[in-house]
Amino acid sequence: MKMVWVITGVILILTAAVLAGFLYLKSKSIGDPESIIDYVQEHRETENMAMVIRYNDEDWVSINKDVPLPLASTVKIIVAIEYARQAADGKIDPQQKVDLKTLEKYYVPKTDGGAHEAWVKSLADDAENVPLSEVANGMIAYSSNANTDYLIKVLGIENVNKLSDVLQLSSHEEMYPIVSALFIPMELMEDKGFTKEEALNELKIMSLEEYRKRAINIHQKWETSPPQEKDKQEVVKVLDTEFQKVWSDRLPRAAAGDYAELMKLLNSKSYFSKEVHSYFDPVMEQLMKNPSNREWLQHAGQKGGSTAFVFTISMYATDKEGNRIEMAFLANDLSNLEFKKLSNNMNSFQLEFMTNSEFRKSVKEKLH
Known part of the structure; x- marks a missing residue:
């Protein structure tokens, strides 16, 4: 299976997509990252969406971080x-x-x-x-x-x-x-x-x-x-x-804040032993199987999921310059249009956030 950090979805229950994994292509981004900001702004007052992003140990975005939502x-x-x-x-x-x-x-x-x-x-x-x-x-x-x-x-x-x-x-x-x-x-x-x-x-x-x-x-x-x-x-x-x-x-739920913390533990490479990571990383860090990713990332891993009504993703990454990002995003009760909006544009949002300092600043200003 060719993995690209352009979202690849498969249907979970008839019309529900599961995000199996991505391969992050630094030189190419397809989608509208601003649309993710728009969605979060529109739904931040509800309890159907949560987003937590940390960049170099700084809380960049923290919206509904304690609200449990389906993980898919x-x-x-x-x-x-x-x-x-x-x-x-x-x-x-x-x-x-x-x-x-x-x-x-x-x-x-x-x-x-x-x-x-x-x-x-x-x-x-x-x-x-x-x-x-x-x-x-x-x-x-x-x-x-x-x-x-x-x-x-x-x-x-x-x-x-x-x-x-x-x-x-x-x-x-x-x-x-x-x-x-x-x-x-x-x-x-x-x-x-x-x-x-x-x-x-x-x-x-x-x-x-x-x-x-x-x-x-x-x-x-x-x-x-x-x-x-x-x-x-x-x-x-x-x-x-x-x-x-x-x-x-009825799918198991958790809060985005907890999953962001989990991503931090995995990103640190110090919470679990080297022996654990020797078995975990080859499974979780599918992104690193692509030579292009290894050129600029030390390590990166993510897993997403969805149903016809749910879209979720948790990820961590450390680039060659030592910059660290952890993110957890959970959304429930989605319309078909909202689902398409998230699935089509989340990857470009992640890409811009990781590589564009001006975009990171914009995210912080609009979503902090």
């Missing part, structure tokens, strides 16, 4: 960190072979815009298995939801959720398997005899605790009784826009 695939950063921690501790073997057929258990066609298929196509034509490290790579570089849920099983959902406490991310909600959550509506319809409308109403009033528990239980059942193709096809039929909205609203 940006939450996969947490899974990647736990993967690296356990690899460094010898609890898992990054070279352990994983059968591609095992990952198929967690893959539901037409629910990720071809992300998982794109990752599989990037492998050797005759590949039947891959090392665990490549599963983690597919989770970040291609935003494979199937790989994410498999890693959650390997790492242990309890360990993944404990990490938020270890990192002191006080706003972070607990994670759960995101693919198995898609099956909750069908489970309600089958087990309780609900109609589609009744299942939707039940989901709307269901506590988040029960919702998580159901997703985890479904995930665990798949160990001995994985979903059949007909089950996956039925799930896709059930998931209309109203169900997608409930699913999107």
